[in-house]
Amino acid sequence: MRRSTTDHAAAGPDGRRGHIRKAAIATGVVAAVAGGLYVAGLVATGDDISEGTRVSGVDIGGLSRSEAAVRLTSAAPAAWKDPMRVKVGDATTALDPARAGLTVDVAATAERAADPSRDPVTVIGRLFSSGSRDIEPVVSFDATKAREAVRHVAEKHDRTVREGAVAFKKGRTVVTPAQDGRKLDVDRAVDALRAAYPGAGTAAGIGSGLGTGAGVGAGSGGSAPVALPVAVTKPTVGQAEVDRFVKEFATPALSGPVTLTAAGNRLTIPAVTLADHLKVTTEGGRLTPSLDSRGLLRDPDVARPLHTFTGGPVEASLGVRDGKVVVERDGRPGREVSADALGRAVEPLLTEVGDAARTGPVATTETEPELTAKNVAALGITEQMSTFTVNFPKAPYRTTNIGRAVELINGSLVKPGEVWSFNRTVGERTEANGFVDGTMIMDGQYQKAPGGGVSAVATTVYNALFFAGVKPVEHGAHSFYIERYPAGREATVAWGTLDLRFRNDSGKPIYIKASSTDSSVTVSFLGTKKYDSVEAVAGPRTNITPPAERKGTGDKCEVQEPLEGFDIKVDRVFKNGGTEVKRETFGTHYTPRDKVTCEKQSR
Template identity: 55%
Template sequence: MRPRIASVPPLALTGGALTVGLGGFYLAALLLTGGDIEAGTTVRGVDIGGLSRAEAIRKLDRHLAAAGARQLAVKVGDRTGTVDPRQAGLTFDAEETVDRAARTASDPFSVIGGVFRSGGDIEPVVRLDEGKARTALGKLAKSLDNTVRDGAVTFVNGRVEQVAPRTGHALDVDTAVGTLRTSFLRGAADKVTALPARETEPKVTAEEVRRAVRDFAQPAMSAPVTLTVDGSRFTISPAVVGRHLTLGPDASTGRLTPKLDAKGLRTAPEVARPLAGITTTAQNAGLGLDGEKVVVADDARTGVQITDKALGRAVLPLLTKAGAARTGEVAARRILPEVTAENAAQLGLTERMSSFTVHFEPAAYRTHNIGRAVQLINGSLVRPDETWSFNRTVGERTEANGFVEGIMILDDQFTKASGGGVSAVATTVFNALFFAGVQPVEHGAHSFYIERYPEGREATVAWGSLDLRFTNDSGNAIYIQAESTDTSVTVTFLGTRKYDEIKSVKGPRTQVKQPEEKVSTDEKCVPQTPLEGFDVTVERVFYDDGKEVKREPFRTHYTPRDEITCEDPQRSEAPDKGKP
């Protein structure tokens, strides 16, 4: 039986022939177009058409390396700078770029099409290290960011000066990463890329600056102002006013508003000198004693005070006026004395309550510091139930407050410090309050005993750590008199006695401890003689109508006063020549 031959449809035969034909044409086209890269293919103007993959990579590496190292010109607001692409993590990937070109050229349609056309330009592939890019942009922001600046008006030597406002620009690093990549990819050498930034507009505009200059600043500096106080007159020049005058912006509207530093203005010699001749301190009536009774020795005096607020209120309105209208009156404040001839008896200042004197060896620093403390204490009036403070009344013992360096106790030994010797005044005040019978609130004895003071009945003070305070519980006011000589200080309390008599009873020394011998090389060392330490109790005994009313114990602990020998630190550190 003859085999049966199946017939093939004509359409299938035609399709097969076409496939074979196209395949052959594709192979022929590959031979005609040459290498891996389609002819006419360029990357940023570099022709890599017809090259093998390896050849194209080498060629691109040479050309893109130079382009990739070129600094990128950028700006933030109106400030310009440059970015090094390599430091910003931006590089061209030649291999990936060639792979992209090869993939485009190797599909059948591109190959067959390449017979009839040439390849086109392909963008290079960019690699971006975002971490490096953010770091580079962060550094760039430090130099190119521009903080917003408000418009301003200032005064210099009586002249008006203007500061133009400026918009602030802050680099937006997150958004700028993409912008920087695009700039690197485009590679235009003569183009400055504007990086994205956040803008902040000034609150004080140029228009507001012009208004402030026109309406206030120029009139303020146009001429001196004249002030009158109690018939006295003095002028203040524009230069002096300008040094203490500012125009500050309102936080919500940006409007410039004038502010005068009256406290600073009154320190200017042009103002301070005339005010010094006008202002006076209220002075209490001078009290004396006729036997034990208080008498008025000197009349009181009303004080005149010019406050900073009054000075500012007088000057500021005059600055926008002209001619004779630039003259104004400063309101003076009258300060009444606390003690007058008329009210001394009403205050209960009728007799001597107590008086105590401490004697000391003369020394220039001691006399000076004691005299200064006495000056500050004398005339103090302590009303009923008020608490008087040594530190508050005398102030810190500094050079600015009128004190000099002297000898005082620190860390259980004598040393040099400002205000040394003032404890003699503290001890005198303590004994005056002791015998006046008023209530001590805070006091402390010296760490070791000093022979010129009564045992257990003395006091010291230290700024910031130890004060001498008492509360006036006598029922009437107390007037403190203080006076000093080169060798003594006396404090007297005037008022009304609450008790007929107050005595002091001292007990024996207990817990006696012997001192040690020490050598000091401290540059502020003061030689010190030895004295034993001990405890002692002193009782304050109150009497009324000849009978004892009560007793109050005052217990004091004294550490030994070690013997201190001072040596030159350089001498003590010198090597012993008799030893190797």
């Protein structure tokens, strides 16, 4: 025990000194090595930027900050400056990043690349690293420019929603393709550009506050374009519905004519005619066709052949013998196709293809004439109520125009309470309606115009209604007096401005019989007299006004003889049993008929 204690005590002070000495030596060695490594590291790293430092592939190792900024400017990658490809919906376009406020700040990037620390640990650590550093570029962002650039893109690529539609015009199917509405979200699009621009969003970016970047080259070369966010509005009627409608209805509907049959007769309606009366409506996003059967029935391409195809009723033709009404030719029934029947026949054929499949029957109904030998007396058409004849100088245009008006008026049946209209019955005086140019009063003098001479018929009808005792509703006299007409008892008409109308207040139907020759026109009213007689009593001419003299020019000018103007009143006196029961007074003012000579215009 003692020995052990003695040995331990003897070793104590000397041993501690040995350990301390060894530790000091070791520390000195480490310090010497570290110092050498630090010096070596400082030599390897250079003054500013370490060797092996790259920014987007550009080597700036061993350069000073200013030298690095110059190199980054001259050797800038394409992704920093080339146009960025952006996609808006299905459209792709290019956007200059600089115009959009996106650029790389080379000075700030060089500053970022400079060695962040000179402490021994960092310097020595880099001696044992791989020898390369990749630095993200610092991006400068101008929000105002970015928004302006995005708005410019929006102006070009935003579009309103377009509903799909189908119409029929001139025998063709006209398709309006459906189109999605598209509106660029400007705020989110700016964010997308910032995120996609190379290096955007590095936390050390100068004042940018950007998020982590999407990587180098996101908008250049063969990389995918930057998808800018858009709000899409879908049309109610989409393209699929348009395609369905065209396939199922439009194409077969206009694939050829439709043929209708009845009683061995055939009526062919061309596809171009069908198209004029097809309509398309939209309900709940679905296109639905409809046929305007009433319009189709009125269409000349259908109405004319259909009239021959079916044959309308023929009214009885009446005459007068010994003051009594007689039937000169009996009426006969006809057959007609109603608008509903036409629609029911045509509609199912529209979705068929081929001549045989597009042929089908149409229902007809028998139509009775209003006037027959059996019902003439029962209707109360028993006697001649009035008749009047006007004579006129022969002229080819008068023969044609008066004859055509008479043809259209003859056989008119006016029911009790109905108003008969000259213009509605005769129609517009055009060449298509059978009229030619003739002489008539226009602007206070004779001129050539379509339908000249028809006023002779109007005057004859007016006197027939005057003496039949029925109520005039509208009539007007000529502006100046024409000698062959009874003063104060004559009428003229003008299409669209002046009509001759009367109401049948006799209590029974009135049949109008009209005829003409080359020099006269006669109109008779057949029915039942309400008064035994109707007489005309003319007063004196007053307010006599002398004519003037004028010269006319132009091809339409007509020579005109002078005649004084005047006022006149005519009484219509109603009598029963020879006793006056009522009296009406009609006043007429005639302007002077100036003397007109025609001068040829110099050319």
